[in-house]
């Protein structure tokens with residue numbers, strides 16, 4: 065079982081719990097954070113392997129979090145995957161191109177799919 | 188009037204050279220006046236006399252200075268002087284009927300013997316000038332209309348742009364707000380498929396699914412209602428119903444939610460609250476649901492209360508109910524007070540967690556209240572103390 069450390073920055077409680085359960089089942093170590101600022105500290109503190117980042121959040125939204133992660137030497141190399149329910153068609157995703165691995169629409173992925181996608185990323 | 192009726196000027200005053208043409212001049216449509224430089228009128232044709240309504244007066248032999256027939260503005264001397272300057276000019280005179288006429292003068296001075304004389308050909312320009320004025324007025328009016336219309340069109344264009352933006356915002360917001368509960372429903376359903384889950388977990392997952400499905404349904408209903416309201420298709424169905432039952436039902440529903448959040452939820456009915464009222468129970472319930480739902484959603488500590496009061500108007504069947512929904516929640520900063528009633532407006536401060544919702548609740552409540560001839564207002568809101576909304580509703584009271 066993989067022991068990868070994932071930080072999930074997601075402000076919706078139901079979804080945060082959902083993904084945490086789903087990922088823990090597959091052996092991931094999951095940290096969650098309800099807001100962006102707390103997320104940045106946690107990412108550094110817990111030395112996570114990957115950040116799953118929601119975009120629409122209070123107290124520093126996804127874009128701010130990404131910028132701040134990239135500014136800090138301790139966090140600038142942590143891979144980030146954006147998970148959001150914002151319509152990718154209406155977003156300018158190119159602005160994230162250099163900074164994130166991927167953009168996933170939450171409604172398209174179930175917890176199992178999320179886990180298997182992450183597993184294949186780490187393998 | 189025929190020429191024969193016209194009194195003829197006595198021969199004595201007629202310029203000799205005019206004689207052969209006298210008939211001709213008499214019959215001309217233009218007015219003709221011949222006078223000498225002392226102002227003595229030698230000839231005034233029918234048209235001129237008729238114009239002044241003085242065809243029975245003998246102008247011939249009179250002096251212009253005796254009375255100024257022609258101009259209200261110029262004195263006789265000034266008029267005479269102007270005539271002999273061979274200018275063309277316009278005078279304004281009143282007919283005997285009191286009408287204002289504008290006369291256009293063209294004058295020519297000639298010398299007969301040793302005497303200086305002037306002949307004036309005068310044309311009534313009144314109709315022409317009226318017409319001109321009409322054209323001018325019309326043009327001006329037209330310009331104003333064009334201006335107004337342009338302005339209207341600009342406003343319409345602005346509205347269309349705003350509508351378009353609102354629609355775009357609506358779509359992107361809706362897709363996000365619909366996807367979120369769907370994500371939860373799908374995800375928790377998948378978790379339920381697992382064989383080895385505890386009963387507690389199973390219960391928990393089912394309740395999350397239930398909650399999200401309910402939220403989704405609410406959002407869809409809200410959206411459909413909003414669309415109906417905006418297209419003026421929302422039908423109000425008034426009937427007699429039990430207000431007390433409606434409130435009791437709301438209390439039952441929201442007491443549970445409040446308790447889950449560790450909040451108190453009280454209801455206070457004032458005196459003389461009628462058992463039955465005549466209004467639209469669905470709309471009333473929808474408005475109160477939105478207000479109470481918000482109060483609970485945006486309060487994390489303390490209490491939420493619903494208080495109902497009535498204002499009775501003596502001798503009238505219509506009375507006014509007031510529903511006060513108060514909370515000790517996060518409040519709304521004053522600069523945002525007006526905006527909360529607009530569609531899709533949600534105030535996100537930096538402290539609170541993002542709450543689910545489409546931002547339609549208050550906009551709908553506001554519109555529904557209007558359809559019921561009532562009003563939803565934000566009475567007070569303070570980021571320290573919380574908020575109070577009031578829904579006022581005129582109702583007919585039916586005694587049970």
Ligand SMILES: Nc1ncnc2c1ncn2[C@@H]1O[C@H](COP(=O)(O)OP(=O)(O)OP(=O)(O)O)[C@@H](O)[C@H]1O
Nearest residue numbers: 481482485518527533534544545546547548549550
């Ligand atoms: N009782 C309240 N306390 C604090 N803020 C409030 C309260 N009621 C409304 N608001 C603010 O006004 C906004 C608009 O409210 P509204 O009910 O229209 O939308 P919503 O609750 O966010 O979404 P929806 O009602 O469509 O689920 C809210 O997002 C919130 O910022």
Ligand SMILES: [Mg+2]
Nearest residue numbers: 481544548549
């Ligand atoms: Mg609401």
